[in-house]
Amino acid sequence: MSDVANRIKEEVTTNDVVLFMKGTPVFPQCGFSAAVVEVLDHMGVRFKGVNVLVDPAIRQGIKEFSDWPTIPQLYVKGEFIGGCDIVREMYETGELEQVFKDKGVAVQQAA
């Protein structure tokens, strides 16, 4: 495995929920990344944001790691969950909450 793949592997295995995104959770720099941050914030899920804009190796490497051409990308307990469209769709159907529960990640659903 390449160095960058190892770094990605380490990120997604040492953090329960990781979002590879453009910008930071506080200041997303792309509407698609912002949409996923909004979903996670709304669910009260703690996550680590990795800003690919400051790391070109990760920006390219994450696309090869998951065979997925776009950013953002959400990982839960090392598993690639999807990009913006899939995350939003799973949120709306309740599947996303189920993924977090199944994987033992705390969710604070707004009443």
Place this chain on the structure above:
Amino acid sequence: MPMASDDIVRLIKAGLPDAEVRIEDLAGDGDHYSATVISQAFAGKSRIQQHQMVYAALGGRMGGELHALKLTTMAPGAS
């Protein structure tokens, strides 16, 4: 470099011949599209796999010349 919606439909159908493709130019700028793709080939596949099949049909343009494509995929008859 924006892509015409007809080109996107043509590429998807070239990769998934039975696909029903509905496309919408979200911003009217030829750069932000929404596509719904229905194909028998998606049966039994995860959402990630279904989207990867569409991206494969687009031959590497996704994330490059095709900046934004909001994608919804399903097999026929799936809700």
